Amino acid sequence: MNAQRLCEGRVVVITGAGRGLGRAHALAYAAEGARVVVNDLGIGLDGTPDGAPAPDSPAARVAEEIRAAGGEAIAHGGDIATTEGAASLIRAALDTYGRLDTLVNNAGFLRDRMLVNLDEDDWDAVVRVHLRGHFLPLKHAAAHWRAETKAGRTPVARVVNTSSGAGLLGSVGQGNYSAAKAGIVALTLVAAAELQRYGIQVNAIAPAARTRMTESTFAETMAAPDTGFDAMAPENVSPLVVWLGSAAGTGVTGRVFETEAGRITVMEGWRPGPTTNKGARWTPTEAGEAARKLLAEAQPPGQVYGSS
Template structure:
């Protein structure tokens, strides 16, 4: 049986471990040729090693697939451009980009310093933007040359970005930015044959160790609900041509569950038809809040109370 990604070339960033590795292996199992990107840093984004990317490449090849390694920093213009160039040089095409690279530097807001903010926003948000920008440039050129792509981008957001997460202001802000970037890219790039979606995964990785270790632990037997490979089937399908006309969406993926996230929608409205006085607008807001749906709580926080 032919895989659903047969003939396609996919790039996966942060693919040396965890979710990225699972995505790369799953794409290769569906006959994609894979560019495995990983800078090989620690969970806090320190150091670099070519080992993880090359190990995944060898694992794919040992299973009969095709893959090449890229060990550049995708949060730099040079690294992102060379990532696209690697796919084109190795396989002559690029069909899918899976943005996954990232690390954590968790702190409560009052203890979070500027370097920790910048480092996390850089790798997650800029590390999504730059590969997307260079891949999109290639696909636009292809479309203008009369070779319209069947291109796919799968970004990685997080429940932290959709709801917030105590102790992760930098990460949550970056992942919220990824969700917004996904919507903008889907709207702008559709004319060039590019579909853009995002996945908010829940799985056991180096980034979920520590305070989440007990909840993420593998069971002694039975279905491992927190295995990274559980998220990959959705990523593979979104990266394939089979996902035609699915774009501009954010999905949560955990265990065997897929959820379409519906985002911001207007709720109750009060319209005076004239300028409000501060005291009366406050009364109107309280009346509106009494009629709204209670928000889901920020991760790590108590459920919000009605004002």
């Protein structure tokens, strides 16, 4: 029976895996036979240290939970938004298990403010953990996989990035978070195009679930009394993440999936809409008139979260 598990023998690195979605992903991968490197810095919701002692850190607790269930896992407490931390995360997988197959970029936190109240530090901190925290682990993992390909060992490598509906549509009060999550989508598209030659597939999810970052939003959404199905449980997101990180998803790359509860949606990004061409330079008035005509023919944009 174990031989049929989807990720049997694969080594999976997951950032921000001490709680919430990351923890759910780690447990789901382990249940499908993966050996898991559980990364978590052990910080508060706003990105400040929470003071958890290393032996009882969130990452250590999840790794122990996996081992207690008969799986294999190690904890990693490095800061993946630094070159040293990201490199050591990839080394941890290679030194411990001798290989790396899947990277799930999930780490993040919030510092929500309306734009006029948003400090530079709040902007930089959120962009740093979400966007740089995706780029650096991806860079170091991709460098390893490229070396494997050049050595004649083309991997079946997978990367799953974590964007958000805020990155696709925007979210009032989350300019920093929305910008970072939009950047992750663009990074995913570029990485998928650049890295496919090395056997690397890169996709992204835009999940919705009850975590520390969203507990106030989904606090009242609990399990349905008739079915027992908790629509906002983070465990609902993990099955797609596991499949995308497995060998079963061959040929799927450069895609973004919105996923929550029992719903999966393939998101379709910017595509050319109505267009016109004068064949010469417009005057400002002409350009405005043309733009209004095109807008009248175009599909309306999706509503920004939190707007009225």
